[in-house]
Amino acid sequence: FRPTDSLTYVDKLCLFENRCYVSDCIDLKGRGIMQIFRFQPLVMETQNVISCQTREDSVFIVNLTDSPRRIDSLQFVDQSGGRISIIDPPGSINGTARTIPPRDSIRFRTRYTPADPTRDRADRAYIRFRDESRAEWQVQLIATSVAPKLFVSQNTAFGTVEVGDRKTMQMIVENTSSLPVRVDSLTISPGFRIVSTSRAVPLTLAPRDSIRVEVEFAPDAARAFAGALTAHSSEPCAIIGSGPLSGRGIIVKLESALSLVNFGYVRPCECIDRTIELLNGSLKFDMAVERVWIDSAGVPGGKPQFFSWKSKYSPTGAVPYTVPPGERDTVVLTFCPRTPADSTLMECRAALHIKASGSQWSNTLETFLVGKRSLTFRPRPTSVQFPYGVVDVTSPQILSVVLKIPDFRLNPSQDRVVVDSVTFFPDERIFTVTAPTTWPQTIDPGDSLVVQIRQRPRAPRDYRTRMKFWFSTPCVGWDTTVLVRGGGFAQTRGLQFSFDALRPLPDTFRMISCDTLNVPLYSSIKIDASVVDIKMRVDFDSTQLRLLDITSTLTGNECVSQTGGVKFRPSLSFAASPYGGQAVTMKNFCGIDSTQPFAVLRFVTTNNNRANSKLTIDSINFDTEDVILYKLIATGDRGTIVALKSEIAISQPVAFDSVRILECAERTLTVVNTGDVPNAVTELLDLPEYTTLVGSVPPLGDSVRAGDSVVVTLRFCPRREQYFQSAPRVVSGYPCDVRDTTDAGGWGYAPELDVALLPTSQFFVPATFAGAIGDTIDVPVMLDKDISATYNGVEYFLNGLNFDLAVTYAPRALKYIGLVSAAEPANTTVTDSLGRIDIAVRGADTLRSGPLATLRFVVAVPDSVNSSIEVTSGGYTSDSLQFLDIVPRSGASPVSVAGRCNISVVKFAPTGRPRIQIAPQPAADMATVSFRMQETVPVFLDVVDSRGMNVRTVLDGSVTLSGGEYSVRFDTADLPSGMYVLRISAGVFVSSVPFVVAK
Numbered sequence: 001f002r003p004t005d006s007l008t009y010v011d012k013l014c015l016f017e018n019r020c021y022v023s024d025c026i027d028l029k030g031r032g033i034m035q036i037f038r039f040q041p042l043v044m045e046t047q048n049v050i051s052c053q054t055r056e057d058s059v060f061i062v063n064l065t066d067s068p069r070r071i072d073s074l075q076f077v078d079q080s081g082g083r084i085s086i087i088d089p090p091g092s093i094n095g096t097a098r099t100i101p102p103r104d105s106i107r108f109r110t111r112y113t114p115a116d117p118t119r120d121r122a123d124r125a126y127i128r129f130r131d132e133s134r135a136e137w138q139v140q141l142i143a144t145s146v147a148p149k150l151f152v153s154q155n156t157a158f159g160t161v162e163v164g165d166r167k168t169m170q171m172i173v174e175n176t177s178s179l180p181v182r183v184d185s186l187t188i189s190p191g192f193r194i195v196s197t198s199r200a201v202p203l204t205l206a207p208r209d210s211i212r213v214e215v216e217f218a219p220d221a222a223r224a225f226a227g228a229l230t231a232h233s234s235e236p237c238a239i240i241g242s243g244p245l246s247g248r249g250i251i252v253k254l255e256s257a258l259s260l261v262n263f264g265y266v267r268p269c270e271c272i273d274r275t276i277e278l279l280n281g282s283l284k285f286d287m288a289v290e291r292v293w294i295d296s297a298g299v300p301g302g303k304p305q306f307f308s309w310k311s312k313y314s315p316t317g318a319v320p321y322t323v324p325p326g327e328r329d330t331v332v333l334t335f336c337p338r339t340p341a342d343s344t345l346m347e348c349r350a351a352l353h354i355k356a357s358g359s360q361w362s363n364t365l366e367t368f369l370v371g372k373r374s375l376t377f378r379p380r381p382t383s384v385q386f387p388y389g390v391v392d393v394t395s396p397q398i399l400s401v402v403l404k405i406p407d408f409r410l411n412p413s414q415d416r417v418v419v420d421s422v423t424f425f426p427d428e429r430i431f432t433v434t435a436p437t438t439w440p441q442t443i444d445p446g447d448s449l450v451v452q453i454r455q456r457p458r459a460p461r462d463y464r465t466r467m468k469f470w471f472s473t474p475c476v477g478w479d480t481t482v483l484v485r486g487g488g489f490a491q492t493r494g495l496q497f498s499f500d501a502l503r504p505l506p507d508t509f510r511m512i513s514c515d516t517l518n519v520p521l522y523s524s525i526k527i528d529a530s531v532v533d534i535k536m537r538v539d540f541d542s543t544q545l546r547l548l549d550i551t552s553t554l555t556g557n558e559c560v561s562q563t564g565g566v567k568f569r570p571s572l573s574f575a576a577s578p579y580g581g582q583a584v585t586m587k588n589f590c591g592i593d594s595t596q597p598f599a600v601l602r603f604v605t606t607n608n609n610r611a612n613s614k615l616t617i618d619s620i621n622f623d624t625e626d627v628i629l630y631k632l633i634a635t636g637d638r639g640t641i642v643a644l645k646s647e648i649a650i651s652q653p654v655a656f657d658s659v660r661i662l663e664c665a666e667r668t669l670t671v672v673n674t675g676d677v678p679n680a681v682t683e684l685l686d687l688p689e690y691t692t693l694v695g696s697v698p699p700l701g702d703s704v705r706a707g708d709s710v711v712v713t714l715r716f717c718p719r720r721e722q723y724f725q726s727a728p729r730v731v732s733g734y735p736c737d738v739r740d741t742t743d744a745g746g747w748g749y750a751p752e753l754d755v756a757l758l759p760t761s762q763f764f765v766p767a768t769f770a771g772a773i774g775d776t777i778d779v780p781v782m783l784d785k786d787i788s789a790t791y792n793g794v795e796y797f798l799n800g801l802n803f804d805l806a807v808t809y810a811p812r813a814l815k816y817i818g819l820v821s822a823a824e825p826a827n828t829t830v831t832d833s834l835g836r837i838d839i840a841v842r843g844a845d846t847l848r849s850g851p852l853a854t855l856r857f858v859v860a861v862p863d864s865v866n867s868s869i870e871v872t873s874g875g876y877t878s879d880s881l882q883f884l885d886i887v888p889r890s891g892a893s894p895v896s897v898a899g900r901c902n903i904s905v906v907k908f909a910p911t912g913r914p915r916i917q918i919a920p921q922p923a924a925d926m927a928t929v930s931f932r933m934q935e936t937v938p939v940f941l942d943v944v945d946s947r948g949m950n951v952r953t954v955l956d957g958s959v960t961l962s963g964g965e966y967s968v969r970f971d972t973a974d975l976p977s978g979m980y981v982l983r984i985s986a987g988v989f990v991s992s993v994p995f996v997v998a999k
Contacts (some may be wrong), residue, residue: 044059153173267373627739679732689724761780
């Protein structure tokens with residue numbers, strides 16, 4: 001039993017026997033008494049020390065007796081692992097002894113350092129000793145700590161999220177300790193983002209307080225993400241709280257179910273469809289099909305031209321298009337085998353490519369396409385060659401083509417074939433079918449159809465066409481497998497296409513670069529054909545020239561064929577040739593002879609430039625829709641096109657420098673013909689303001705040879721003060737519209753004219769205006785010079801002149817009465833105020849030196865016998881031509897006032913009206929009196945009570961004060977509460993003000 005206080009302690013001691021489940025208890029009771037020592041406190045408890053801090057405490061051993069007590073065998077028993085220590089007395093107390101005086105105490109000072117930021121602690125230590133009777137005593141030291149803690153939501157799993165998508169979840173940051181904790185910042189791992197917080201950070205969280213944090217997971221790659229949301233705190237301790245985060249980013253791509261599509265056997269007159277599914281497995285994003293194409297890249301013997309596609313989301317086959325999230329796109333592939341009826345060309349292969357993209361991905365899908373053409377029938381042979389025959393004579397040879405249905409290996413369906421007719425494509429009207437003579441013809445499996453053909457050439461040239469078999473069973477279609485070739489021959493006939501049949505040397509055509517060149521084209525002979533087609537190449541340098549068009553007088557003819565009487569209308573066209581120049585086609589022409597050009601070639605330069613280009617006519621071929629009984633062999637012609645340029649250039653800019661208003665300056669502008677041909681300067685545009693054209697050599701519009709120049713004279717007569725500038729354009733209107741631009745500019749300036757104004761009675765010397773009080777005086781305002789300028793011996797006055805005068809004077813010395821006279825009375829306005837007279841002159845003409853205005857004043861009683869009167873002016877402008885820049889100068893004259901009746905001056909006080917006031921109201925301990933006075937005199941300030949007794953003298957007159965404002969602070973603490981009056985006496989100023997003292 002070791003009691004800690006003088007109390008009665010009650011408890012029980014219980015014994016348990018587990019085998020027989022028997023228990024028994026003994027009552028314990030004891031009472032503690034304090035007779036020798038007492039501990040203060042009874043148990044030293046150092047509570048709730050912050051884990052990162054320290055705290056010091058003290059415990060006392062008190063001697064309760066009236067005699068000294070010795071204690072020894074002191075021992076500090078530490079069970080806290082060094083966290084509790086004794087710092088006073090210094091050093092170790094173990095084994096030491098101390099004597100405590102009667103009714104006194106000794107102190108032990110302790111320090112508790114938890115140094116454990118992870119958890120709350122409870123630590124113990126003891127101070128043990130013995131007294132003189134060898135009884136053992138023990139002082140209990142108990143210390144507890146509090147660790148600040150931040151809890152962050154644990155194991156936040158976002159699951160699977162598509163790359164490019166985002167998912168948000170809420171997390172909690174809570175203060176789980178009993179201390180306020182400051183949250184300084186929140187950090188988060190890459191891949192995650194803090195969207196918002198329920199309260200702004202930084203903030204201080206009270207115990208069990210929390211904030212919500214909205215966290216977003218936005219993966220940027222297809223991988224697993226692991227991180228943490230971390231809360232950082234620096235107060236009361238530097239701690240962190242962390243909550244794990246996890247998520248996985250995935251990329252969902254467009255999926256295709258098939259890599260191979262087989263169409264099987266398909267008739268050439270039919271088409272068959274197959275489908276493939278494109279799945280957008282994403283639940284969030286559209287997938288874009290950027291491009292779909294079918295080709296034979298990497299496919300041996302590929303024939304992509306027989307395949308086509310469309311889809312559910314692109315019915316017309318237009319790309320790009322999108323597949324919505326979670327949807328399927330059905331792509332329809334169509335196979336139409338239009339290959340020739342040849343067993344080696346039956347198999348058709350190609351590759352379908354689908355380039356698609358989505359969120360963070362791009363991919364190309366490939367599907368192989370395979371199909372076979374069914375040989376509905378097979379013609380033999382596939383190529384028919386006629387020998388050359390005489391023009392307009394039917395060939396004696398008859399050639400045959402046999403149509404037969406092949407066996408099951410090439411034609412699984414073995415359908416009957418009905419051939420409706422046979423034509424030729426293109427139809428040259430050369431080949432004809434002679435047998436069979438009746439249509440349609442039926443071919444059954446095992447049978448055959450023999451088709452016989454002959455030729456009749458219309459012109460001496462090669463012919464090439466295909467037989468077109470039209471059939472309606474087993475389906476409607478045609479076949480062009482069989483190639484038919486033939487040709488005709490006739491006697492040759494030579495001719496030449498030339499620019500000029502009479503000139504043996506190559507022609508040279510000259511033109512102006514801005515003009516159009518017409519080049520005629522002649523035939524050396526008459527072409528005896530009712531209808532003829534001509535093809536040729538016109539070669540030239542397309543970087544210098546452009547073929548504008550081709551005209552012909554023969555396009556208005558109506559040509560009739562000799563065989564059949566068919567009417568044709570001639571047409572003419574041209575297009576760029578792959579070999580350079582232009583390929584010209586003249587279709588269905590007639591009436592071509594050597595007397596007139598059958599075509600005119602019109603050329604222009606590409607950019608109004610010089611040109612030197614060869615011109616060649618070659619690659620001439622003939623054809624006809626009728627019959628030509630001879631073979632035309634034509635040669636072309638050669639020539640040269642030279643384009644000469646019209647051009648002008650201005651040699652240098654025009655600078656007029658500075659020119660006085662009312663004067664003029666002349667400068668010349670030189671325009672040089674820098675071209676290849678004569679031209680003419682016709683116009684000069686955009687001259688600066690006040691600039692005119694005086695003349696030119698030679699006159700405008702006259703012809704100027706190449707290399708010569710035109711000298712133009714310009715006159716600049718400015719009418720206001722300003723810099724004038726422009727970019728004049730010189731125009732040559734003949735033979736081409738060409739222009740050149742330069743800079744032109746000049747200053748118009750007005751010379752300065754110094755003008756002085758002076759109030760004086762003598763021209764032009766300052767004079768004193770004197771007078772006695774009450775006299776009337778006239779003050780003339782003098783102008784020192786004429787406002788004019790002389791140009792070439794002629795004087796010009798500045799008319800329409802506007803300006804303002806200001807006459808200032810001492811208002812206590814003079815009083816303005818009125819205007820006596822003015823040089824321009826109709827244009828003068830006078831406005832007066834105290835000490836100032838404003839005179840406005842508007843539209844004045846011909847101002848000469850001398851009196852401008854005369855003002856009348858009455859002499860008043862001044863504050864000084866000497867003053868002055870001054871004249872200033874400004875704002876000189878002209879409603880007319882302002883050819884002078886007037887610089888005004890002011891002037892002043894003295895004014896002297898003589899006294900009268902023993903009065904000479906009046907002294908005016910500088911301050912306002914006298915006054916006195918006191919504050920605060922009521923006053924308690926101190927009061928402040930403020931007063932204003934005008935004289936320089938001694939000042940008396942007295943405080944008078946309600947009985948009329950003087951109870952306080954603030955100022956006794958010993959100090960002389962100048963006129964002005966003053967404040968005096970005085971003590972009222974010793975004055976009883978009541979009504980008082982403050983009196984002032986300062987020369988003629990005597991006044992009083994009441995005030996109250998309240999306490």
